[in-house]
Amino acid sequence: MTDTTFATNPTAPAIEIRDLHKSFGSNEVLKGIDFHVDNSEVVCVIGPSGSGKSTLLRCVNRLEEPDSGQILVEGVDIIDPETDLDAVRSRIGMVFQQFNLFPHMSVLRNLTVAQEKVKKRSKKEAVEVARANLEKVGLGGREDAYPAHLSGGQQQRVAIARALSMDPDMMLFDEPTSALDPELVGDVLEVMKTLASEGMTMMVVTHEMGFAREVGDKLVFMDGGVILEEGDPREVLAAPQHERTQAFLSKVL
Amino acid sequence: MPLKRSTRRTLGRAALYAVLLGVVLLLVLTADWATIRANFFAPAGIGNPFVGDWGTWPDLITVGVKNTLIYTAVAFAVGLALGVVLALMRLSPVAAYRWLATAYIEFFRGLPVLLVVLVMAFGIPIAFQGWTPPGGTVGAGVVGLILVAGAYMAETIRAGIQAVPKGQTEAARSLGMSAGRTTVTVVLPQAFRIVIPPLTNEFVLLIKDTALLFVIGFAADQRELTTIARDFMASSDTAGTSTSLIQASVLYLLITLPLTRLVSWLERKQQKAR
Numbered sequence: 001m002t003d004t005t006f007a008t009n010p011t012a013p014a015i016e017i018r019d020l021h022k023s024f025g026s027n028e029v030l031k032g033i034d035f036h037v038d039n040s041e042v043v044c045v046i047g048p049s050g051s052g053k054s055t056l057l058r059c060v061n062r063l064e065e066p067d068s069g070q071i072l073v074e075g076v077d078i079i080d081p082e083t084d085l086d087a088v089r090s091r092i093g094m095v096f097q098q099f100n101l102f103p104h105m106s107v108l109r110n111l112t113v114a115q116e117k118v119k120k121r122s123k124k125e126a127v128e129v130a131r132a133n134l135e136k137v138g139l140g141g142r143e144d145a146y147p148a149h150l151s152g153g154q155q156q157r158v159a160i161a162r163a164l165s166m167d168p169d170m171m172l173f174d175e176p177t178s179a180l181d182p183e184l185v186g187d188v189l190e191v192m193k194t195l196a197s198e199g200m201t202m203m204v205v206t207h208e209m210g211f212a213r214e215v216g217d218k219l220v221f222m223d224g225g226v227i228l229e230e231g232d233p234r235e236v237l238a239a240p241q242h243e244r245t246q247a248f249l250s251k252v253l
Numbered sequence: 254m255p256l257k258r259s260t261r262r263t264l265g266r267a268a269l270y271a272v273l274l275g276v277v278l279l280l281v282l283t284a285d286w287a288t289i290r291a292n293f294f295a296p297a298g299i300g301n302p303f304v305g306d307w308g309t310w311p312d313l314i315t316v317g318v319k320n321t322l323i324y325t326a327v328a329f330a331v332g333l334a335l336g337v338v339l340a341l342m343r344l345s346p347v348a349a350y351r352w353l354a355t356a357y358i359e360f361f362r363g364l365p366v367l368l369v370v371l372v373m374a375f376g377i378p379i380a381f382q383g384w385t386p387p388g389g390t391v392g393a394g395v396v397g398l399i400l401v402a403g404a405y406m407a408e409t410i411r412a413g414i415q416a417v418p419k420g421q422t423e424a425a426r427s428l429g430m431s432a433g434r435t436t437v438t439v440v441l442p443q444a445f446r447i448v449i450p451p452l453t454n455e456f457v458l459l460i461k462d463t464a465l466l467f468v469i470g471f472a473a474d475q476r477e478l479t480t481i482a483r484d485f486m487a488s489s490d491t492a493g494t495s496t497s498l499i500q501a502s503v504l505y506l507l508i509t510l511p512l513t514r515l516v517s518w519l520e521r522k523q524q525k526a527r
């Protein structure tokens with residue numbers, strides 16, 4: 001199925017952000033962010049609590065309304081009022097810290113509902129896609145369960161499968177493992193690694209430095225609403241340039 | 254020597270029971286049981302099922318209970334639809350909708366239901382000459398119940414919608430669902446689960462409010478339970494007694510008590526699920 005609702009530019013970076021500002025009331029949370037994610041790149045965003053990581057991520061699919069600046073997704077300006085925001089969003093998978101599965105729907109329905117209502121797929125096709133993605137996250141056979149009956153790790157993998165079922169061009173993760181018991185983190189990270197190895201474009205807010213080092217193509221360190229440092233994860237983690245990056249890393253590593 | 258603590262407690266209990274017993278005895282001994290029985294439990298009305306005598310129950314049930322349930326069901330269903338619309342209006346991004354809904358809700362919650370029923374029953378036929386709501390005057394009275402019930406249910410439903418976590422909306426929108434689609438498929442179904450107990454309460458209140466339709470003139474087969482019970486005080490096998498009122502009370506309780514039990518059971522279940 002092809003979306004013709006807007007023209008994407010295949011040569012443009014997946015995400016490009018220019019001079020992004022965002023305030024909540026008098027609290028300026030993003031103070032001029034410039035940054036981009038290339039196709040098939042995995043970008044990890046780290047930084048202390050309250051530094052604006054979630055806000056930045058949520059601006060990319062406009063769950064937060066930016067105050068000024070530009071956000072281009074595959075070359076499409078998503079702040080332009082003429083842009084079909086729902087169509088853009090259906091191409092951007094999003095995974096939340098709290099999973100946010102629909103509790104009144106079975107696992108299968110969680111995965112098919114948007115395919116049918118947004119992508120207008122037939123029920124049969126939607127179910128096929130859903131089954132394949134459940135298999136992929138290691139939860140084939142759990143399709144009739146309800147979210148409340150799954151562990152946190154399983155719920156998060158269902159949430160990833162739900163996002164994947166829309167065949168997104170990129171995935172946003174907001175601390176996907178932070179709400180999980182330590183022994184459940186591995187399964188979720190494993191799924192994310194597989195996605196990365198398949199060439200999925202990913203922007204990941206995380207505290208998992210191991211994941212960033214192993215899987216990330218780029219590491220971004222945010223503090224106080226600005227990007228203080230970015231570069232190859234192995235280099236940044238081994239030899240941070242900025243003193244606040246050093247201070248932060250010495251606390252978490 | 255001071256009494257032991259446990260002895261004191263036992264004595265205290267005994268005193269409480271003694272007071273209760275005294276009050277009951279006083280009532281039993283001073284009451285005129287023959288008159289009470291004749292006035293509130295006339296055998297002609299209560300009947301005696303052991304010998305196949307059903308008294309006046311069949312009429313009370315086939316007309317009164319039936320109509321009460323019909324009026325309640327209609328008022329609840331339409332009021333619920335109205336409540337959903339008003340709740341969505343109150344949460345609308347359009348200020349005019351919010352303002353209208355708030356004005357409506359405050360207006361109807363601030364009036365006696367009886368007054369609204371009267372205005373509708375006698376006002377609608379005058380205001381809309383040539384148009385009568387289905388059911389005639391009674392239908393117009395039910396419209397009054399609907400208008401008020403809608404206002405109360407709107408507030409209940411709004412609270413239910415707001416109790417659905419914000420993350421649910423965000424997840425739906427991030428999948429590309431429109432705002433309307435999100436409301437229908439994700440928010441409302443969850444909101445309704447939350448508001449089932451308060452809405453059941455609303456249903457019980459409506460059952461009782463249908464008694465207000467009493468103030469409207471009724472055709473014989475349109476009478477709801479309170480009206481028919483009142484009529485039976487004047488003309489029936491139990492005329493001249495209040496037996497029919499007791500019978501109506503029993504019938505109301507048979508409907509409302511299970512429902513209020515259901516509400517507390519649902520509430521306890523929801524509390525546990527939290």
Ligand SMILES: Nc1ncnc2c1ncn2[C@@H]1O[C@H](COP(=O)(O)OP(=O)(O)OP(=O)(O)O)[C@@H](O)[C@H]1O
Binds near residue numbers: 049
């Ligand atoms: N909806 C909101 N309304 C008001 N203030 C907000 C809102 N969302 C976030 N903030 C504020 O914006 C700042 C940045 O929040 P953000 O969630 O982006 O930080 P974060 O880097 O993701 O932190 P964490 O690691 O704790 O998730 C914080 O000071 C927060 O209190």
Ligand SMILES: [Mg+2]
Binds near residue numbers: 053
């Ligand atoms: Mg955050």
